[in-house]
Amino acid sequence: MAHSTSGAPSERNATSASNHTSASADAQTSPRPRKAFPLRFIAGVLAHWQIIASAVLLGGGVAGLAATYDDYCGMTELSYAPAALRSDFEEGSKVSGFRPGVMAAQIETESHWRVGVESHQGAKGIAQFTDEAWNAEHYSFGNGGNVLNPHDAIAAQARYLSELRTRLAKYASNEDELQDVVLAGYNAGPGSVEKYGGVPPFPETQNYVKTIRELADTKYKLTCSPDYHFKQAKLSFVNGVTPAMAGVHEDGTPLSAEESASAAAEVSASASASASARPSASASSRSSAKPSATGR
Known part of the structure; x- marks a missing residue:
């Protein structure tokens, strides 16, 4: 903003001795130069900026800034997850108690976003449930x-993580340890965690927990500075599973009601064919109390 630089009133420019008394009187009653006020104001702000800032923050600024930061970083946390599934992870996080990035990292580890993938023990879908x-x-x-629908799978993932969190909480002393034992329970079965009093000594399970933690701390971390070396994750449909069978479009967005009705018959036919082709065998499990939902 431009400040006023005009001179003082003309009456104050008199310099003759005969007008000295009059000029002095005028000076006492005339307003001070306006240019001094903006300078004093700026100087005051600079001198007391910490006090002013504190007052603003205490008046609601902190909450506002925190909300803005969380909203922005919440989006960044899932920037590499399939766009159609981001809201599912956000809702699932409220159920499971684990942040969306951890859930996304787990799905990537479980299935690498392949909708039709099936384990040797019959676990299906991106969340690998038997x-x-x-x-x-x-x-x-x-x-x-x-089970093939990515949205349904993430909801089921959240429910199972929530149950494991409650069941295995006594084997962890902090949130980081709890995350590890819950992930181990998801992979090896909660009975294995209970048997060993923590993450069991199975190489597969230990590597599983480590991989998810590394992904959650890098690709799916909560940050405002995403690492652009990572690639955007996309759903893929394998082993003869089509988007319609999974109840979604190719990009993962849900089918309409009419499209879903048409796809239901396709899913039923596929399930019948799969059941008749698979040899009869019960899925093995390391869990002594309840089988692992993922069939491990």
Whole structure:
């Protein structure tokens, strides 16, 4: 802003001795130069900026800044997850108690976003649930959904993580340890964690926990400075599974009601064919109390 630089009133420019008394009187009653006020104001602000800033922050600035930061970084946390699934992870985080980035890192480790992938023990979908765990009467994590549907799978993942968090909390002394034992329970079965009093000594499980933690701390970390060396994750459909069978479009967005009705028959036919082709065998589990939902 431009400050006023005009001279003082003309009456104050008189310099003759005869006008000295009059000029002095005028000076006492005339307003001070306006240019001094902005300078004094700026100087005051600079001298007391810490006090002013504290007052603003205490008046609600802190909450506002924190909310803005969290909103922005919350989006950045999932910038490399498939766009159609980001809201599912955000909602799932509220159920599981783990941040969205951890859940995304787990799905990437479980299936690498391949919708039709199936383990040698029959675990299906991006969250790798067995039919037994998905449809069980007393502890069904599928909740009537489609195991191949990515949105249903993430909801089931959140429910299972929540149950494991409650069941295995006594084996951890802090949140980081709890995350590790819960992930271990997801992989090896909660009974294995209970047997060993923590992450079991299985190389597969230990590597599983380590991989998820590393992904959660890098690719899916909460940050405002994402690492652009990572590639955007995308859903893929393998082993003959089509987007329609999974109840989604190719980009992962849900089908409409009409599209879903048409796809239901396709899913049913595929399930029947898969059941008749697979040899009868019960999935093994290391869990002594309840089978691992992922069939390990």
